[in-house]
Amino acid sequence: MSTESSVELKLQDHLAPVLELLQKQQIVESLTQRQEQVDNNALVENLVHRQHEVALRRKLTQLQAADLAHLLEMLPMDQRTLVWQLVDEKRAARTLAELNDAALSSLIRVTPQERLMQILPLIDLDDLPELADFIPDDLLAAVKTGLEAQERQWLEQTLQYPEDRVGNLMSREALQISGAATVDEAIKYVQQCQSIPEQTDKLFIVEGKRTLTGVVPLSALLRHEGRQKLSEVMDSDVVRFQPEEEAESAAYAFERYDLISAPVVDDRNRILGRLTVETMMDYLRESQESLALANQGLSARADLFAPVWHNARNRWFWLGLNLVTAFIATRFIALFESTIENLVALATLMPIVASIGGNTGHQTATLMIRSLSLDQIQRSNLPVAFAKELGVSLINGIIWGTVMGCLAALFYQNIQLGLVMLVAVLLNLVLAAIFGLLTPLTVDRLGKDPAMGTSVILTFVTDSMGFFLFLGLATLWL
Amino acid sequence: MSTESSVELKLQDHLAPVLELLQKQQIVESLTQRQEQVDNNALVENLVHRQHEVALRRKLTQLQAADLAHLLEMLPMDQRTLVWQLVDEKRAARTLAELNDAALSSLIRVTPQERLMQILPLIDLDDLPELADFIPDDLLAAVKTGLEAQERQWLEQTLQYPEDRVGNLMSREALQISGAATVDEAIKYVQQCQSIPEQTDKLFIVEGKRTLTGVVPLSALLRHEGRQKLSEVMDSDVVRFQPEEEAESAAYAFERYDLISAPVVDDRNRILGRLTVETMMDYLRESQESLALANQGLSARADLFAPVWHNARNRWFWLGLNLVTAFIATRFIALFESTIENLVALATLMPIVASIGGNTGHQTATLMIRSLSLDQIQRSNLPVAFAKELGVSLINGIIWGTVMGCLAALFYQNIQLGLVMLVAVLLNLVLAAIFGLLTPLTVDRLGKDPAMGTSVILTFVTDSMGFFLFLGLATLWL
Known part of the structure; x- marks a missing residue:
């Protein structure tokens, strides 16, 4: 197996030097602590310490958010806090959404309020609902006030739904276009979008402002005559979800019908949001994990690396x-x-x-x-x-x-x-x-x-x- | 919740009438059995029986393969066999790939050899590796002889890898194009493909015959100048897998990096096949299920509806x-x-x-x-x-x-x-x-x-x- 072409190995390659640096860092730190009296020594150690910090910081910026989250999860609390401090706010915001419950709650606990207030507004609006439970109420309120009216309304609407419902998991952005448009116009629309939402495999076709009538896969745009109307080429037998539905049954539907994305609609068939296979896969994994833990009377926030006393009471x-x-x-x-x-x-x-x-x-x-x-x-x-x-x-x-x-x-x-x-x-x-x-x-x-x-x-x-x-x-x- | 817009309900709506018909069918059958002596009665019952059979057959053709598989899994053995007989060979072939291990092995056991030999050649080549374990050796050999040389070679190559390896799960078809081609040429290529493989979200960019150099998402084709070379717009930092890798770690990589499809390459970076998020999700679900069963000493072929004696020995x-x-x-x-x-x-x-x-x-x-x-x-x-x-x-x-x-x-x-x-x-x-x-x-x-x-x-x-x-x-x- 060549090193460069294996993801697992790639990840190990990234994480191993970080772990090594952390160990050096820790040795340095324990040295500095022991030698607080000896001022000269402390000065030297401090320099060494800074050198490592720079190397560590550089290594960390090379990691993707998901890998950084993985690293944080596997570190004991002191090192976890140390690494977390070295991550800039923008990446921290993206990393929070990838962390498991145990690491997430521990990191939010140790982050100073001011830093948290810098990180939180940078979190993607779609990720906020699942993080909301972990954010102290006053900070969440502050984040909400910082949002535009429309965004705030959307957040409050999704927060209404419990964690195990489709409404809590849907994302806001979806490519929508009228069925009266032609294939060429649809292609122009895709070209002009500022950014295409992740995992977009199809356009949602709407009537009026947002009433769902069908879907057109992106690949179909390429394969139809440019002058054809979308309403002629669309698939109108759409698997769609409602926000009150159980997330688990939605996940099974994704599996059963091999979906990549699907619309969420209200009871008058108006589009409210979009579900993606990525969210569904994460949801399944997390709910299975918390069930395995719950069956042993453990909370999903339990963790081998949490403080002893906390863990014992748990x-x-x-x-x-x-x-x-x-x-x-x-x-x-x-x-x-x-x-x-x-x-x-x-x-x-x-x-x-x-x-x-x-x-x-x-x-x-x-x-x-x-x-x-x-x-x-x-x-x-x-x-x-x-x-x-x-x-x-x-x-x-x-x-x-x-x-x-x-x-x-x-x-x-x-x-x-x-x-x-x-x-x-x-x-x-x-x-x-x-x-x-x-x-x-x-x-x-x-x-x-x-x-x-x-x-x-x-x-x-x-x-x-x-x-x-x-x-x-x-x-x-x- | 309106009936039409909920998948769960939709599925129930489809299955309920089938279950009802099956119950009628069973009553009729038990009647005919009891009255075998009374010829007149039997004749009448036989007519009624046929009427139900027609209705049942019609209902069954309305179900998607995944839903049909689900129906078969929830039926006791006698009804399962009855429904299975009513499914035509082409749909039977698609349904086999969707069944869980328990239902799969039970149905293959009860299917007459001739019918099996009609169904097997219709199975999608990509689905054969995971079914191979369940197919009697002589029939599998017969299927292999029926394949074209290239297909046979591919099948034998994937069968080499155990079930829990990437090589066993990869699919054969992938859209590949040279990096020297322009965006316009790529669009033409997509337009001219006979069919686009399921879950295609990107083109694989190759050098020479099949050496992977990068990927271009379908949506990027729409968003770049037609004259640009693919090698200029492609993403060359590709998450790729090797056939010997563990399927489980590949599945985690799909989760971590939110992949929809990814190339499988050999150690000289030549494309061997393609993994899709659908396959990975199915794999994760199935391996978690069989683990839960294995931890209670049960085989994945165990089933509440299997024959008692079989189950006891299990x-x-x-x-x-x-x-x-x-x-x-x-x-x-x-x-x-x-x-x-x-x-x-x-x-x-x-x-x-x-x-x-x-x-x-x-x-x-x-x-x-x-x-x-x-x-x-x-x-x-x-x-x-x-x-x-x-x-x-x-x-x-x-x-x-x-x-x-x-x-x-x-x-x-x-x-x-x-x-x-x-x-x-x-x-x-x-x-x-x-x-x-x-x-x-x-x-x-x-x-x-x-x-x-x-x-x-x-x-x-x-x-x-x-x-x-x-x-x-x-x-x-x-």
Whole structure:
């Protein structure tokens, strides 16, 4: 692989010298700190320090905004702040829009108010809505006052929509032209635009001021007779979105119909803005990431490099919740302490029943979550899915229950104990399959992402029931 | 929300009548089956059946390939087969490329060989590599013989690369033109192309036969003087890929640099093919899905609607693995059975220690997996991450260990038991943090996805150690 033609390598090539300089910088800094007393030395170090700073600053200007954001994300807090200070306001504005939530919130926290007030007005208006949550209210208000009336109106309109709606993600600029114009006129229009918005693959064709009637791909402009009217060459079967729609379903539509850009319209079909595949791809990635984190009770602002105390508190709710569910689950054990006293082998074997239940439940839930998120579950096919999963859990319960039952009987020379094991495993697998389907389904019906919280609930059910079934059967039969 | 302007609704509108027809169809079919004896009745039913079939076939032709694929994915096996039979070969070929792995493998299994041999040659050459794994070897060979020499060579070249490499995902067609041509000549070239490949946003500029020197966006063709040479207006800082590169890092590059299409070149910079944002988005989605499934020991071909027996076997490896780890973890309990006999409360409390450890470990691992997949972990910042996570686990261990210790001491009126609880929770949290970082890191260093298998290993460690620490300390101190 030659170095110059690989993006990954290119990025590494850019970042490696920066990281190296940062390490030198840090050594210098720790030296200067230690030697504050020795004035002569400090003077020398200070010079060295400046030299590195110049080299570092030069390296940083060579990075694209997206790469700079990536660099900032991978730095520990002190170095992150150092690099951030060296970036000029214009590039800082572009970089903010590329940062992940964790790095973004940490950097906004450490940026002095005056500098922030220089950076914020330079942010692209299209990027402001997704950053708004992170900007202190007074500063956001100041930014708004700085905008032209039309821009301010647009910003306030998009901020109305929550983060997971199309309206929050749309961008303002779109090439629009009347269907009465000819192909030649459209080409002239494109030529005269001051700048073409990113990811423009088509013109939106409008009637009157902004009523959408169709689209014409840029490539079609090149391939039609110059005198033809746009209304004759346009495609009028347009995939369009409304601002209240869920961003996730819009992203799926982009995937399904291989879109690059698409119009956002109001309920009278007037163009409000434009969605691009770039925004949709970013949205999908970010929402999947925050879901993975949320499933472990972590906020999207969590970060391996955040301050310890901040990070510890971030996890309290989840740890507390886990302790409560674990505590309740083990109360089922406490019910049977006298049974355990009689046969202590039960204490050894019971976690196996709980564990295999949790496992099966998570398998079923994962399949269910996928089907739900792909919109494959309907009232008509749900009973089929239920029947199939019950069948699977019965088969596997009989097979693996028998295996574990034999092992338990052999290990403890106790055939009844083996029978208890078999029946407990079988019943817990069936319960796990039922809850594995029901939990994501219920969460989904409540309007949340079906993966959200499923793990906690499932683990709680399969643990409690694993302990209860196994110890309960043992009390009855042994 | 008006019906016509929402994609989601549009899709539902299309699919709902089809689902309804299918239900009628099924009722008719079950009737005909039951009444096979009564010939007169059967004749009538047969007519009704045909009527529905016509209606169904008409509805199906109105669906786009992507929507048809979606419909097939959500149908139980019998209806899936029924619909599939009604689709003509040409649309079937386009639909295959849009199906997920589970539906794809099930449909290829049920399609008669002759029909498959009619469908396969109609598949777009660019889609064949990702379908190849699912096509029986003899049929694939037959398809290859049917290709022109150049096409066959291209197919064999892309099939060389594994699924997760750029070479497997690139498409063949790209608009290429010499840098010596003028803008006007380029426009003429675009006009004369028989068809423009999907997602073409730029021309690739070549020197000699196919050496890449730059790119010119289509919109730039419209905006430059017709007499200018392409080599003067082109952008020569091109993000390009090599066929051996990992598809995942290419997908990140598409995201980072907001690409729509990009050239794939060999190590002498000669154009081999083209990547598009559509392919990259599909790849990302599919690889994330199969990872989520793989983490529960499920294959990407698993499906809630697959036959029960097939599905049950699919899960055996995972259930077996889980039983083995659970069995070994509980052997740590067996070591201390005599301690438990003396104080049966230990059996009740021990799952709490294991559970809170598993929880913390998964939190740390999730953050680590995110950082690894975003390429944020370097030798230089790893120690920082370690130190921070250890700090977090110490703080949380002391706080929640104390809470649980107090609860245990109160519940069982035993202060020493509380102390054992505190220390066991604290130590298990620290171990969980260490293994939460080390496990994904090790898996990543082994060249696998860091999320792969992390959950099994972590649960095993935190369970075993939770039992061992708690019961071991109890044996020493009580």
